[in-house]
Amino acid sequence: MTFQNTLEFAQQLDATDALAQYRNEFHYPQVNAKDVIYFTGNSLGLQPKRAQRFVDEVMKDWRDLAVEGHFYADKPWWDYHERLAAGLGKLVGAKPKEISVMNTLTVNLHLLMVSFYKPTAKRFKILCEEKAFPSDQYMLQSQVRFHGFDPKDAIVEAKKREGEHAWRTEDILQKINEVGDELALVLMGGVNYYNGQVLDMKAITKAGKSVGAFVGWDLAHAVGNVELSLHDWGADFAAWCSYKYMNSGPGNASGIFVHEKHLGKSDIPRFEGWWGTKKETRFLMKPEFDPTETADAWQLSNPPILSLAPYLASLELFDEVGMEALIKKQKQIVAYLEFILQDIDAQVDSTFEIITPQDRGCQLSVLLHGEGRSLFDYLMKQGVITDWREPNVIRLAPAPFYCSYEDMYHFGQILKKGILQK
Template sequence: MEFKNTLEFARELDKKDTLAKYRTEFNFPKVNGKEVIYFTGNSLGLQSNRSVDYVKEVMDDWANLAVEGHFFADKPWWDYHERFSSPLSKLVGAKPSEVTVMNTLTVNLHLLMASFYRPTQKKFKILCEEKAFPSDQYMIQSQVQFHGLDPKDTIVEIKRRDGEHNFRIEDILAKIDEVGDELSLVLIGGLNYYTGQVLDMKTITAKAHEYDAYVGWDLAHAAGNIKLELHEWGADFAAWCSYKYMNSGPGNASGCFIHEKHHNNMDLPRLGGWWGHNKERRFLMEPKYDPIQSAHGWQISNLPILSLAPYLASVEMFDEIGMDKLVEKRDVITSYLEFILKEVARETNANFEIITPSDPKERGSQLSVLLHGEGRRLFDYLMEEGVIVDWREPNVIRLAPVPLYTSYEDMYHFGQILKNGVKS
């Protein structure tokens, strides 16, 4: 498609956009009395009207039914989480039995590592990416120390080449070969939070399995953003948050994937709890733990229904649309944003460096831009003008045009504001 940096062209794209109607389902903050241009769905998605309705339903059931809501609400609370199985499995490319919802992201990664990080004297190393999101770094370090090991000897980081912003697949595969039979676990962010690069999860998973290592993926920035095929790729486990692209609300519940090949393996340790026990026998209060033979068997506590309500509203919206349509718009609107950025740079002689890969197959709804010679001043200007963007040191802004609620006209107006900010 040949793009044009004009309001008319942007509006024409919006007229043809089959997802444009969903924009009205979301609530936009306002700056100076006008709805913002919202580019931070990769940090916190906007609130949908559906999520408000779903939370109100739970609140009303609580008021009218109290404890009886567990069994007699329209959506009974005791099996509320099971409503996620079908729509969420489609979102991440899994079987319904392979997904569950519980806790929050880092908590779930800790719980999954209790099962899938079982170091021995010869097989104990963990492979991750350098400068992973801090929570992942701390989680992995503390897990290693929990097992009485030294992080310096245990954690192996994949490095970027000097002068490059993104990882090379050949370097990742070479590092797996280098660690070899000492490799116990690969745990990497499937979509890098800083650069927006999507890794070749299928190829990396297959390579690590050659050395009988487990493979887990942190999909915080991938779930609801890119097409995933976790079952087909053979990943052992994965976890993701729901408050970014899936718009479930601040700090909300996490999703988990555990491949079906592990469901019936009673030799695989897990940290158990009441809600992971055999559902048909749960209320018999038996003394011996009998985990459910699905991903639900990794649950511990009964679920926070008020947190799950907006998440359920969201996954049902995703199921209504389908990832294929979301990805189709995502690729076009992200490419249009890239075009706008380059046009502004050309017109103003600004030195913007887009560090996100240019290949749509290697990125999602995010462009990370190095503001050479601009820095925080330009970020502050954008925010004051109602363009909500994300800042990462030393001088990167992250822009995420989310297909559900971002318009092409937003891209055009952003370009005009950015141009004025560079000139000011």
Template sequence: MSFQNTLNFAQKLDADDALRKYRNEFHFPKVNGKEVIYFTGNSLGLQPKRTQKFIDGVMADWKNLAVEGHFYAEKPWWDYHERLAAPLAKVVGAKTKEVSVMNTLTVNLHLLMVSFYRPTKTRYKILCEEKAFPSDQYMFQSQVKWHGLDPDDAIVELKKRDGEHFWRTDDILKKIAEIGDGLALVLIGGVNYYSGQVFDMRTITAAGQSVGATVGWDLAHAVGNIDLKLNEWNVDFAAWCSYKYMNSGPGNASGIFVNEKYLDRKDIPRFEGWWGTKKNTRFLMKPEFDPMPNADAWQISNAPILSVAPYLASLEMFEEVGMKALIQKRNTLTAYLEYVLHEIDAETENSDFEIITPKERGCQLSVFLHGQGRPLFDYLMKNGVITDWREPNVIRLAPAPFYCSFVDMYRFGKILKQGICAQVNQ
């Protein structure tokens, strides 16, 4: 498509957008009396308006039924989380039985590592990306220490080539082959939080498994953003948060994927609790753990319903729209944003924007602000562009297709240009 950086062109794209009505399904913060241009769906998605109804329903059942809400609410609490599995399985490319919702992201990654990081004297190394999200780094370090291992020896970080901002798949495959029989686990962020790079999960999964390693993925920035086929790719396990592109609320419930080959087995090591036992015997209070035949076997405690309800509200919209339509709009919207950035860069002096996100990407564009700095970010924020700053000099822009418009991209360009000029004139 041939783009134009004009209001009329952006309005025409919005008029042709099949998903345009969903913008009105969300609450937007306001700055200076105007709805913001919201570019931080990669950190916290906007609140869907329908979320209130789901929360109110739970509150009413608690008020009117108290403990009986577990079994007699309109959506009984004891199996509330099960309603999320089928729609969520479509989002991540899994079978319904391979998906469950529980806890929060790092908690779930720890629990899954109990099952899937089983180091031996010779096979104990973990392969992750360089400068993984800090929570993942802390998790890796604490896990290997718990096993009595030295993090400097056990954790292998994938390096980028000098002067490059992204990882090359060939380099990852070479490192996997190099570690070989010593590799116990590959665990990488499916979409890198800093650069927005999408990893070749199918190829990396196959390579890791070919040397005998288990392969898992942290999909915090991937779920609801990119096309996932976890079952088809034979991924061993994965986990993700729900508050970014899935719009379920701050710090909300996490999802997990466990490949069907590990289900309905009692020999899998894991931390266990009564909500992972079979439903038909759960309330018999038997002393023996009898696992659910699906990913719910990794459940420990009953679901936090007030956290799960907003996730169900959001998944209702994903069911209505489907990932194919979201990805189609995402591609056009992000390409238009990239075009606007290049146009503004060409029109202004003292600026040099380097988009460090490679072509393998989802919604996010990470932009290195050569010639600019934190004052430009502050200007954007004060003028209604909610974006994200990362040291040393990067802003992350994530135009989520559910609620961002093409006019937003045009308006952003105008504000960006004004901000650059304002810095020059100071």
């Protein structure tokens, strides 16, 4: 398709957009009495309008049934989390029994590392990406220290080549083979938060397994954004937050994946709690832990129902639309945004460098050469909600559920004005 940087062309794209009506399913903040242009679904997704109904249902059941809501609510609380498993399984390419929802992302990664980071005197190293998200770095450092190792020795980083903004798959695979039988775990972000790159998770998983390491993925920026096939890839585990592309609400519950080959085992190292026991015997209050046959065995406590309600509402939207349709629009709207940026760049005395490679999802990270924070501040005051990362990068994530092509056009005009008014 040959793009045009005109309002009419953007409106034509919206007129033929099969997902256009889903904009009406979300609430928009307003700036200057207008709906914002929202580019930060990679940080916090907009609120689905139907989320209120799902939360109200729980509040009504709590009011009317109190403790009996655990078993007699329309959606009983004691197995409420199980309603999310099938929908999440579709999104991450997993069987429902390989999915659970609990806690928050870093908490879950810590819990999963209890099972899948089992260092020995020889095999103790962890491979992650260079400058991983800080929470992942802190987690890995604390884990290796807990096991008596020095992070400088135990944590190996897959680096980008000097002067390049993206990782090369062959370099990551080479690093895996180089560490070889010293490698205990590969744990990386499937989609990098800073540059928006989608790593070749299939190839990296295969390589990690080939040298005898466990392989896990932090999918915070991947779930609801890119195609995933965790079961078929053979990943051992994964975890993700739900408040970015999944639109479940701030700080909401995390999902986990544990491959079925690890399920139903009572001898696997694991921190355990009451809700991980089999449903059939849970209320017998036995002193011995009897793990359920699913990923729920990693649950510690009963799930936070008021958090899961908006998550379930969002999953209903994903189930209606399907990832295939979302990815189809995602690819086109990101390409149109890239075209707008390049066209504006040609019109103004500035230089934009898109540091996100073609292996990408929703996000474009743009290095603004010659521009500073003042441009970001201007965009925000004009109702363009974006994200600033030092030294001078803005992250733009046009989520296909609620961003329009007309949004992309208007953003380009606002960006142009902000540069020229300096």
